[in-house]
Amino acid sequence: MHGINNTAPSALLDLAVTDIECVAGDGLGSFWAPTPAALDRLRRPPDAAGRRGFVPRGIRREAYSWGGLVRSTPEPTGPGGALVAGLARVGWALLLPFSIANAAVWCWRLPTGTVVLSVRAGLVRLFGGLLTLLLLSTVMSVAVDLLAVQCYAGDSLVCTVLPQPFEALARWTPERRMALFSLAPVLVVVGLWLLSGISRLRYDVADRYLDAREPSASADAADAQKADAPLLARPQFWSNRGETRRLSLGHLAAGVSLVSAELGAQAVIDGGGVGLAMAAWLCGGLLLLSLATVFGTRTLPVERVAASAAGRWQKTLAGLGGAGYLGTLGLLIAGWPSTGGDATGRPGFTVTALAPLTMVGLMLALIVSSVFFRLPRAGAALRFEAWHGLAPAVFLSLALGIGLVLSSLVAVAAGDWLNGGAGASALLGSGPAGDPAATVRTRCTGTCVSLDPQLTIPTLYPWFGGVALFVFAAAVLVVVAALLRRRAVARRVEVWAPSTSFVGTSAEDQPMPVGSAAELLALLGPVRDRKRATAARLHLVEPVVAILAAAAVVAVLASELLAWLYPRLSASPVTAGVQAAWTGNAGWALSWLDVAMGAWAGIALLVLAGLVLPAGPGRSTRPLATVWDLACFLPRAGHPLGAPCYTERAVPELSRRILWWLRPESDTPATRRREVVLAAHSMGAVVSLAALFSLSSHPHWAALRPRMSLLTFGVQLRPYFGRFFPELLGPAVLGTTPCLRPRLWAADPWGADHSAGAPEAGANAAAAASPVPARRWVSLWRATDSLGFPAFSNRPTGNPIDEFADEIDTSGYTGAVGAHQGYYRTRQYHSALADLAGTVRPDPR
Known part of the structure; x- marks a missing residue:
């Protein structure tokens, strides 16, 4: 099984494309084998x-x-297909904040046993609902505020960059234009909801791929159903289509209600009558009710879900939200009662400006509340969990920061384009009252055309762009300083592979034979050492993410404060001293906003390129796609509208193939008992372990387990997944030793973990009774691998699982230093495979 790099089947089998054939599966998941001729x-x-x-x-x-x-991208066939595939990846990349927020619901100490409703999980679900509303509020700001209201003055279109069809809308009333353009955010939330439903049909296949459980399950299967069984061993973990569907309906109801409430509230501010006021209050109430429903929708396997739960309440709520939106549209289109205010004379769509501020404030409060998720655990145990037990706060902070960056880019880019390219600072509106240079919107009583429309957007967006760039630049400087520090891991590696050390020959030494291992090591030793140091730097994921998450929180807090203060400073009379200070010192800050948003646009293009473009000719690897893949291996229990969880299909599909092979009736009678060795690379190890735990609930698993073995290589199970998601893949679940965090400034990031002490003397005996549902588990790693780590312990003493793999590959025409790929060419791989499969060991040459 390949990992997150999506290695092609031919490369996995180390054969030419013409030497392999598809034996089962489809375009999403497939099984390949060498042809008989090959x-x-x-x-x-x-x-x-x-x-x-x-x-x-x-x-x-x-x-x-x-x-x-x-x-989930279409297969690129030809230039057109490649373009569609690239656009699809861009679309999925824009949903990355949803996937990161979803990870937060899985990364804390989940309740042991079954609970009626987890308040902490509900808070994460509520955060996800607010994140969806932030996206819709941004679309409302662009579509309804900028396009429908501010781009028109009287009977004229003042945003001259818009195409001619928009001029015909100038004869419409502002209310009717608002009603028309409000379809944009509604279509966005409906599209996300439909996409979520389609992906559930394609991915959530556990009930069709796994055999139905027999009424009289064996004792082992019954034990797997107990409340204290690993979450990965519970069938509900891989079949949660109903929970995700109900949660997505709650998001749909909240999104549609938000659009209706904002439309009605702004129309009332502009002078609307009782009808619009009642519609605004009713839709606002539906919005609060929808958010409460999102909070209370049970999605985790530890939460008790009623067997009769069919989402009728969520469907009713979504229907009421749609009815409220249609009613609001009817009042706006009919113009009854007519809004007496002048929409073209107000300084911006005030309700849309207030909405993101309120949502961000609530999300900050939820991030603060998630800090207490780690209580009441002991302080010593927190050393072995990511960020000292603050993983939910870190994931939520990253989701909010990335979401606000994307929202700011969309709002500022659209506003700047419509505003004639005046820059982000021009979208803030006027400065302090009394400033002679303050921008004042022209009130048009009749037909007028302005070459400078002087648009404004919610001040949160430009302020966040400027503040975030400054704060993140400071964080990046700290990270770069840490990465430039010299790294030395030889002492730790020497314990694993003392024979790999090399001391240069002196003049008295005998010359090395040409082509010998010593000569190859002399030539490639410096390259190996550099790769080891590079891998050690790239292992600092946990502290680097903590720095970025802290920077995101600081930027959001500062931006929220500036966004609240700036409009009040602009509207209030100030003294001459304050006025002079503003006029003399504000120029550099406003200029920084213009530069910052341009820089963010460049960063966004680079990030999207990293997610979309391949790393090299003939390879499908996308450098930053690793983040996407790591965030999307979990079911969507926290946010239902993110990218789909690929393990919801991969795990049942792999489990079914394993059962097919182990059953005698699957083929002609075998000459000996059939067994399975799962050889999994990187992220494939997570999928393989999940499949094994899923199979552990099978009624006949007691007889099947002795026929299962696991061979992993280049895995992140212990330092990443074990620390980030302790309830899913932590030490108690896999039977490994707890892992200390990497040290940011240490020469060897894992030196402290290596020195923490050797495993207990009974580790071999413990391995025989390992909680991993397999007969035996062997894991390979090497120090030159930037994404590979030991799976059991950072020490070889008493380690029943880990083996150090060759770092220099001699199987090709020329020698090369291996990194994350090519483990299946090492001697250790072939030896481990022979041991696990019961075949003859290959020649050690």
Whole structure:
């Protein structure tokens, strides 16, 4: 099984494309095997065992390709298909904040046993609902405020960059234009809801792929259903289509109600009558009720879900939200009662300006409340959890920061384009009252045309762009300083592989034989050491993310404060001293806003390129897509509108293939008992372990477990998943030793974890009774791998799982230093496979 790089099946099998064939599956997930002709050709030469792609006799080797599930993009066929695939990836990338917020619902100490409703999970779901509303509020600001209201003055279109069809709308009343353009945010939330439903149909297949559980389950299967069983072993974990659907309906109801409430409230401010006021109050009440429903919708496996829960209440709420929106549209279109105010004379869409401020303030409060998720655990235990137990706060902070960056880019870019390119600072409106240079909107009583429309947007967006760039630049400087520090991991690695050390020869030494291992090590030793140091720097994910999350919180707090103060400073008379200070000192700050938003636009393009463009010719790897894949391996229990969870299909699909192979009736009678060795790379190890835990609830698993083995390589289970998600893949679930955090300023980030003490003497005995549902587990790693770590402990003493793999690959024409790829070419891989599969060990040459 491949990892997050979506290695092609031919590369997984180390064969040419013409030497493999698809034996099962479709475009999303498929199983590939060498062709009979290729197997026959590979096994004929006397040195066959040393050739790439060789399959020992007695083994049927298949590659499971689940890359089609990741990022859910269409298969690029031709230039048009490549363009569509790229746009699809961009669309999924824009939903990254939703996926990061969803991860927060899984990363804290979940309740042991079953609870009626988890308040902490409800707070994360409420945060996800507010994140959806922030996106819709941004679309409202652009579509309804800028396009429908501020771009028109009297009977004229003042935003001259808009195409000619927009001029015909100048004869409409502002209320009717608001009603028309409000379709944009409604279509956005309906589109996200439909996309979520479509992805559930394609991904949530556990009830169709896994066999139905027999009424008389075995004792082992019954134990797996207990409340204290690992979450990954509960069938509900992989079949939560109903929970996600109900939660998505709550988001739909909240989004539509927000649009209706903002439309009605602004119309009332402009002079609307009782009808619009009642519509605004009713839709506002539906909005609060929808958010309460999002909070109370039970989505976690530990929450008790009624068997009769069919989402009728969520459907009713969504229907009421739609009815409220249609009623508000009817009042606006009919113009009854007519709004007596002059919409073209107000300094911006005030309700839309207030909405994001309120939502961000509430999300900040939820982030603060998530700090207490780690209570009442002991302080010593928190050392082995990410960010000392503050993982929910970190994930929520990142989601809010990235979401606000995207919202600011959209709002400022649209406003600046419509405003004639005057810059982000021009979108703030006027400065302090009394400023002679303050911008004042022209009130048009009749037909008038202005070459400078002087648009304004919610002040939160430009202020956040400027403040966030400054704060993040300071955070990046700290990170760069840490990464530039010299790294040395030789002492830790020497314990694992003392034979890999090399001391240069002196003049008295005998010359090394040409082509010997010593000569190869002399040539590639410096490259290996540099790769080790680079990998050690890239292992600092946890402290670096903590710095960025802290920067996001600081930027949001400062922006929220400035966004609240600036309009009040602009509207209030000030003294001459304050006026002079503003006139003399504010220029550089406003200029910084213009520069900052341009810089953010460039950063956004680079990030999207990293998510969309391949790393090199013929490869599907996208450098920053790793973040996407790591955030989307969990079911959407916190936010239902993010990118789909690929493990919801990969795990049942892999489980079904394993059961097919182990059953005698799947093929002709086998000459010996069939077994399975799951050989998984990187993220594939997470999918494999999840499949094993899923199979542990099978009624016949007691007889099947001795026939299952696991071989992993280049995995992140212990330092990342074990610390980030302790309830899913932590030490208690996998039977590994707890992991200390990497040290940002230490020469060896894992030196403290390495020195924390060796595993207990009974580790081998514990391995025999490992909670991992497999007969045996072997894991390979090397120090040159930036994404690979030991799975059991950072020490080899008493370690029953980990083995150090060769860092120098000699299987090719020239030697090369391996990193995250190519583990299946090492001697240790072939030896471990032979041990687990019960075949003859290959020649150590």
